[in-house]
Amino acid sequence: MSTGAQQLSSDMFRTLNTIVLKKSIALDVLPGALGFDDATTAEILDLLLEAGHVVVDDGRVVPEILGVEAVRQFNAANWAELRGRPEMERWYERFEQVDDLMLAAMEEWRHASAGPNRVPNGHSDPGCEDKIISRIDGIIGKVEDLLEQLTRRVERFAHYPERLEAAMDLVDSDRRYISDVCVDSVGRIWSEMVVDIRLLLGRT
Structure with missing residues (x-):
């Protein structure tokens, strides 16, 4: 074959x-x-x-x-017709901006500042955690708007908002659903989504 x-x-x-x-x-x-x-x-x-x-x-x-x-x-x-089109180039630029926001939020979730170094976050400050979770929730709202536009052209991207929302629904009872790679966490879903989009559009 x-x-x-x-x-x-x-x-x-x-x-x-x-x-x-x-x-x-x-x-x-x-x-x-x-x-x-x-x-x-x-x-x-x-x-x-x-x-x-x-x-x-x-x-x-x-x-x-x-x-x-x-x-x-x-x-x-x-989906070759999507590649290089000005409107898709603008869409991808907006997506990268949202991706940068998520990467920064995930970095803050995983690590705490200690002088010039970064050390693993012990997650001992619930108030700080809640603020980061709120940021992540807002970022998901931004990407959902973008994915709605993309789904009109490529149907398979419709499931990402559903998965992200399902993960966020579990965060209050299980913090692993923010970034743990062993469950269908926000971080894991987001990583798959980014690769999926880049493969679709021929990006590295």
């Missing part, structure tokens, strides 16, 4: 794109992440394995270089 983007069906792309964005995902979690049943997921995964796009290692699916390139090619083949 050729590794070209033209060989990927929409469901294969959705599956491969999810694996590429997550970098590694457990086999038993993959169907739920995709919204496919087990049989459909297994059939698609067999095709991706045959094409050399992914490998399975210790119960986890990991993308190969060929898989990442196939995602790049699929984006280029299907």
Whole structure:
């Protein structure tokens, strides 16, 4: 089977794109992440394995270089008209500004200042934490407006606001949902979203 983007069906792309964005995902979690049943997921995964796009290692699916390139090619083949358009360039500039705000908020969440150095934040100041959480919530509101514009052109970006809001709903009871990579936290979702957008628009 050729590794070209033209060989990927929409469901294969959705599956491969999810694996590429997550970098590694457990086999038993993959169907739920995709919204496919087990049989459909297994059939698609067999095709991706045959094409050399992914490998399975210790119960986890990991993308190969060929898989990442196939995602790049699929984006280029299907949404080339978005790239280089003045309105999309302006959109991306606004998105980068919002991304910078989130990166700064996440850095403040993870670290506390100690003179010229940065040390891990012990999260011992609830008042300070609440202020950062409020900032993060506001930043999510900004990106949701931008994603609404993008979703009119590329439907797959509709799920990011839902995931971000779901994570924020859990923050009060579990602070891991701000940045912990072991759960579907704001930080983890945001990282996947940024890569997804950059692959869509052909950015590095």
